[in-house]
Amino acid sequence: MNKIFLFLISFAFFSTPTFAAWTIWVPLGGDIVGDPAACTARGDTYVAAKGTDNAIWYRKRTLSTGIWDAWKRIPGTQQFSGSPSVACRIYLTLNLFEVWAVGFDGQLYQTYQASAPNSFTPWAKYPLNGITSGRLATGSGLSTPSLVDGRSSPQVFARGSNNSIYQTSCVASGNCYNNWVLRSPIVMSDAAATYQSAGRLDLAVLAINGTVMHRFMEGGIWQPYYYVGSGPAASAPDIVSRYQGSLDLFYRSTSNALMHKRWINGVWGNAVNLSSPNNAGITSGPGAVTYASKARIFAFARGSDGALWYRAWAP
Numbered sequence: 001m002n003k004i005f006l007f008l009i010s011f012a013f014f015s016t017p018t019f020a021a022w023t024i025w026v027p028l029g030g031d032i033v034g035d036p037a038a039c040t041a042r043g044d045t046y047v048a049a050k051g052t053d054n055a056i057w058y059r060k061r062t063l064s065t066g067i068w069d070a071w072k073r074i075p076g077t078q079q080f081s082g083s084p085s086v087a088c089r090i091y092l093t094l095n096l097f098e099v100w101a102v103g104f105d106g107q108l109y110q111t112y113q114a115s116a117p118n119s120f121t122p123w124a125k126y127p128l129n130g131i132t133s134g135r136l137a138t139g140s141g142l143s144t145p146s147l148v149d150g151r152s153s154p155q156v157f158a159r160g161s162n163n164s165i166y167q168t169s170c171v172a173s174g175n176c177y178n179n180w181v182l183r184s185p186i187v188m189s190d191a192a193a194t195y196q197s198a199g200r201l202d203l204a205v206l207a208i209n210g211t212v213m214h215r216f217m218e219g220g221i222w223q224p225y226y227y228v229g230s231g232p233a234a235s236a237p238d239i240v241s242r243y244q245g246s247l248d249l250f251y252r253s254t255s256n257a258l259m260h261k262r263w264i265n266g267v268w269g270n271a272v273n274l275s276s277p278n279n280a281g282i283t284s285g286p287g288a289v290t291y292a293s294k295a296r297i298f299a300f301a302r303g304s305d306g307a308l309w310y311r312a313w314a315p
Contacts, residue, residue, distance in 0.1 A: 021313050025277040028059060028300075028308040030071050034083035035190075035236060036287035036300040036308055037147075041088035041095040045291045047300055048086050048099055049308060054079035056101055058086075059308075063292065074099060078109055078123045085147040087154050100145050100156065108145065108156070108177060126177040148193040148201065157183065157191040157203065165191045165205055184225070189236035189285070196241040204228075204239045204249060212237050212251055228268050230261060235285030242294045250288045250299050256281030258301055258311070274311055277303040 032049035039046055043063030051057045056074045061067065080101040089096040091114065098112040099120075108126040113119060145158040153170035156177060160166055165184035170176035184191070189206035196202060200218045207213040212230040215223055228249065230237075235252035242248065247263035258274040276282045284302035291298060297313040 021315065022274060023312045025275075025303075025309050025311055027277070027303075028068060028310060030057060030059075030308050031306050032057070032284075032302055032308055033306075034302075035238075035285040036302065037084050037086045038287045038289035038298060038300055039086045039088035039097070040289050040291040041090055041097070043292060044088075044095060045289060045298060046086060046088060046097050047287065047289075047298075047308065047310075048074075048084045049287075049302070050080055050083050050101070052306075054081075054104075056080060056084045056099055058097075058099070060097075061291075074111060074120055076111070076120075076123050078103060080104070080109070081106075085145045085156075087147045098147070098154065100147055100154075102145065102158075108158075146191045146193050148195055155193065155201070157193050159187065159190050163187060165203075183222070192236065192238045194239050194241045194247070196244045196246070200244065202239060202241065202247060204237045206233055206236060206251070212249065214239075214249075228261060228263075229271075230259070231271060233259070238286045238288040238299075240288045240290050240297060242290050242297070248288065248297055250286035252282055252285055252301070256283070258282055258286055258299060260299070274299065276301070277305070277309045280304040282309075 031052050034050045036047055036049040045061040046058055048056055048058040057071050059071055060069045081104045082102040084099050084101040087098045094114045096112050096114050100110045103109050109123045111120045111123050145156045148155045155169045157165055157167050163186045166180040167183045168177045168180045186208055187205045188208055191203055191205040193203045202216045204212055204214045210232050212228050212233055213225045214228050215225045232254045233251040234254045237249055237251040239249050245265045249261045251259050253259045257276050260272045260274050262269045281304050282301040287300040289298050298310050300310045303309045
């Protein structure tokens with residue numbers, strides 16, 4: 001994973017005009033606040049965002065038709081202080097669409113859909129009572145949790161009241177999401193995480209110097225953070241992997257454009273400016289996801305009109 005690509009291969013790849021492979025900005029409507037989040041299961045893509053009513057709304061794109069469903073509100077009266085995080089998993093013949101968000105009480109809430117459209121389970125609440133002093137204070141509240149499908153259970157990364165990133169998961173029955181482990185120094189944003197493979201987990205976050213830093217866990221061992229050379233950033237990043245040895249990083253620039261950096265086998269390419277809807281600037285951090293057998297990418301952001309927009313990339 002840390003081997004450097006041959007120079008000529010790296011040069012050929014990063015000389016390719018990747019911007020030409022991106023579609024124009026496409027509107028998905030809605031009236032959202034905060035950062036969007038997206039996931040894909042068997043090619044069907046879900047994108048979720050918090051509405052102005054503080055509820056979580058979502059749209060689904062069916063791979064076979066390429067059509068997006070209308071916006072739907074996740075049922076329930078629960079309201080949320082932060083943006084959602086989502087995971088798509090496969091269980092038997094079902095596509096599981098799982099949604100997490102932080103309530104105004106500073107606790108984690110989770111629901112999922114596994115059958116008929118909009119038939120979600122009631123919101124489950126995971127209090128933070130088991131967290132010890134010096135990690136997360138009980139009831140302190142978390143930032144938007146960044147969710148990674150960890151095969152057996154999602155890995156949840158969240159920013160505590162001390163502005164450090166912590167990680168938790170459901171390790172055993174009766175011991176779910178209450179053992180938080182420190183994963184960063186003081187940072188300026190929520191974290192983003194992705195799996196390259198079952199044994200390789202990558203984490204990106206906005207450092208206190210205003211640029212993105214990255215670390216990874218492989219073979220159960222976390223490596224130190226390093227700066228990716230992003231330049232000044234103005235949002236939490238998002239990161240996806242199309243295959244082992246590949247990362248795609250997205251963030252909002254200080255001029256409110258969507259920026260993209262690609263990592264291939266340990267080499268980061270230059271930042272590419274993906275502009276913004278109508279060149280009016282994006283007003284959120286990005287939400288990104290792979291689809292179509294992980295070969296393609298959707299990158300979502302909130303436009304200056306308050307609606308959700310996206311660009312799609314195909315090789």
